[in-house]
Amino acid sequence: QQQVKQSPQSLIVQKGGISIINCAYENTAFDYFPWYQQFPGKGPALLIAIRPDVSEKKEGRFTISFNKSAKQFSLHIMDSQPGDSATYFCAGRSGGSTLGRLYFGRGTQLTVWP
Amino acid sequence: NAGVTQTPKFQVLKTGQSMTLQCAQDMNHEYMSWYRQDPGMGLRLIHYSVGAGITDQGEVPNGYNVSRSTTEDFPLRLLSAAPSQTSVYFCASSARGSRAFFGQGTRLTVV
Numbered sequence: 030q031q032q033v034k035q036s037p038q039s040l041i042v043q044k045g046g047i048s049i050i051n052c053a054y055e056n057t058a059f060d061y062f063p064w065y066q067q068f069p070g071k072g073p074a075l076l077i078a079i080r081p082d083v084s085e086k087k088e089g090r091f092t093i094s095f096n097k098s099a100k101q102f103s104l105h106i107m108d109s110q111p112g113d114s115a116t117y118f119c120a121g122r123s124g125g126s127t128l129g130r131l132y133f134g135r136g137t138q139l140t141v142w143p
Numbered sequence: 144n145a146g147v148t149q150t151p152k153f154q155v156l157k158t159g160q161s162m163t164l165q166c167a168q169d170m171n172h173e174y175m176s177w178y179r180q181d182p183g184m185g186l187r188l189i190h191y192s193v194g195a196g197i198t199d200q201g202e203v204p205n206g207y208n209v210s211r212s213t214t215e216d217f218p219l220r221l222l223s224a225a226p227s228q229t230s231v232y233f234c235a236s237s238a239r240g241s242r243a244f245f246g247q248g249t250r251l252t253v254v
Contacts, residue, residue, distance in 0.1 A: 071247060073186070073233070131188075133185045
């Protein structure tokens with residue numbers, strides 16, 4: 030059973046446009062929701078993260094919107110650039126005794142056309 | 144400041160061979176984990192460890208073995224390689240309550 034569902038699988042956006050990636054989760058014990066960015070041939074790297082007591086977090090052109098009641102969260106990339114072309118993964122982390130086990134979505138391959 | 148180091152970067156194995164993927168971190172992190180990444184499947188957890196001497200299974204543990212004798216190292220052993228284990232493998236580490244750091248990956252092909 031997939032604990033974090035991510036959509037779309039792929040996304041094509043024009044330069045300067047807004048990229049939106051959506052995730053939904055089931056486990057209400059998740060205490061932390063990170064987004065990872067992965068370039069070809071590299072490992073995933075943390076992009077931005079949010080805790081469930083906050084509805085929005087913004088870092089530069091990247092914003093996470095979080096809806097606790099709907100158990101959904103999304104990544105918005107404003108003014109998308111060709112350099113943002115990468116695979117994006119959302120995740121939920123379970124706390125407590127599992128010490129930070131991450132459950133990942135299946136990823137979204139973003140292509141930004143110049 | 145090396146972070147998480149994985150070796151080798153690339154490996155080709157024949158079916159039935161065994162090998163060990165190495166992972167080392169220099170950040171004194173308690174938590175380490177191994178994922179495999181396959182197209183359209185995201186990152187799936189194989190095994191993880193919450194400290195030296197403590198390991199547990201993730202989503203897809205079959206065919207893999209781990210041990211954690213030190214805080215720094217978390218090797219992943221393939222006991223008898225199968226073509227279904229062709230994948231990209233990532234090791235990650237984190238401290239309690241903090242972000243996970245990933246290695247650069249090992250691309251494994253089993254023929």
